[in-house]
Amino acid sequence: MKVLLKNCKLISMQEGREKIEDNVDILIEDSYIKNIQKNITDDEAQKVNLNGKVVMPGFINTHAHVPMSLFKESVDGYLLQDWLEKKIWPIEDKLTSDDIYKYSKITFDEMINTGTTCINDQYFNTEDIIKAANDKKIRIELTRTLMDSDGNGKQRLDELKYILDKYSDYNPNITFNVGVHGLYTSNEKYIKEVTDFARKNNLKIHMHFCENSKEVEDIKREYKVEYPAQVLEKYFRGIKLILAHCVKLTDEDIKILKELDVSVSHCPVSNLKLGCGVAPVQKLLDNDINVTLGTDGQGSGSNMDMFETMKFAALLQKGINENPLNMMAYDVIKLATINGAKALGKENEIGSIDINKKADLIAIDLESTCVNKPINDIFSTIVYNVKGINVQFLMTNGEILLNKI
Numbered sequence: 001m002k003v004l005l006k007n008c009k010l011i012s013m014q015e016g017r018e019k020i021e022d023n024v025d026i027l028i029e030d031s032y033i034k035n036i037q038k039n040i041t042d043d044e045a046q047k048v049n050l051n052g053k054v055v056m057p058g059f060i061n062t063h064a065h066v067p068m069s070l071f072k073e074s075v076d077g078y079l080l081q082d083w084l085e086k087k088i089w090p091i092e093d094k095l096t097s098d099d100i101y102k103y104s105k106i107t108f109d110e111m112i113n114t115g116t117t118c119i120n121d122q123y124f125n126t127e128d129i130i131k132a133a134n135d136k137k138i139r140i141e142l143t144r145t146l147m148d149s150d151g152n153g154k155q156r157l158d159e160l161k162y163i164l165d166k167y168s169d170y171n172p173n174i175t176f177n178v179g180v181h182g183l184y185t186s187n188e189k190y191i192k193e194v195t196d197f198a199r200k201n202n203l204k205i206h207m208h209f210c211e212n213s214k215e216v217e218d219i220k221r222e223y224k225v226e227y228p229a230q231v232l233e234k235y236f237r238g239i240k241l242i243l244a245h246c247v248k249l250t251d252e253d254i255k256i257l258k259e260l261d262v263s264v265s266h267c268p269v270s271n272l273k274l275g276c277g278v279a280p281v282q283k284l285l286d287n288d289i290n291v292t293l294g295t296d297g298q299g300s301g302s303n304m305d306m307f308e309t310m311k312f313a314a315l316l317q318k319g320i321n322e323n324p325l326n327m328m329a330y331d332v333i334k335l336a337t338i339n340g341a342k343a344l345g346k347e348n349e350i351g352s353i354d355i356n357k358k359a360d361l362i363a364i365d366l367e368s369t370c371v372n373k374p375i376n377d378i379f380s381t382i383v384y385n386v387k388g389i390n391v392q393f394l395m396t397n398g399e400i401l402l403n404k405i
């Protein structure tokens, strides 16, 4: 199966390539990009004429809870812990297999229609999410969320082991990590057990971390530490970590994160909605920590639109640091693409567009709405003015999943 994309304005996000390449063609064979140059001809290939539309890597959303489309705009006015305990968990306890499958598919449709090709998920009823992901042909890393606040941690870990045994070789686009809900919903003994498991099986850990002030206080009390990153230092060494949120970090925490194999998933919309605060993203970047972007579940993040997430991320750092030089547009796009791939250890496959990489890409029509015109700077237009609904074409693993051309 060959696809030839004609007349692309390519923003590859690939080091060593020009930032913008006008009027190039991209030849895709099976799941891989085989050639990028002007005037490619191939009689066998299905041709899609993009007529100068922007082609860029599909977004990588590094923190989500896929079935949470169910909770879109259902609650307002709650802090994180009350929101979870009073509004979310009681409903989640009653969800059926069919619910998880149905609401996962709604999220995957939303992703596909707004430009995201890969997502890092953390939830339960993992088999139903796998089924939905397989049906919708998206790329996903997922898990069975682990926590032990109710004493049922062992059962959850057994469920994760079952998933890993059954599905590790099921679909190459569906990969797995160890999802830990948080240090505050676990305890020292359980954290030791799950980190040993991750290390032994060479799996990443995806965990909420320092989302708000109350969480930080709870961790300090439970683990008897001065700052939460000391728990990471003690138990998480040698494990590739994706830490969602990282809103309430001290300089001491950042010093430790820098020494570990950490990527941060910054979820600005969710953090603002739940009154958590604003993560010190510029400080993390200044310390060479890999920062990526996530939406979180739609219950707090509202939607899957990574353009919206990029805009919030950029504006917040410029504003809180009183420095417009923070988070320049091209660098913000990196957070949503290649940095996400690095967090998942997939940077040789996805996150940028180049020969021999997987074809996970989108096309946007910048001219389709008057909002974007005139286009003075293309990268700033993408970060500040484009919306997910402007995405007209999306391909994951070489398969066309959206085509409004």
Ligand SMILES: [Zn+2]
Binding pocket: 063, 064, 065, 208, 244, 296, 297
């Ligand atoms: Zn979350």
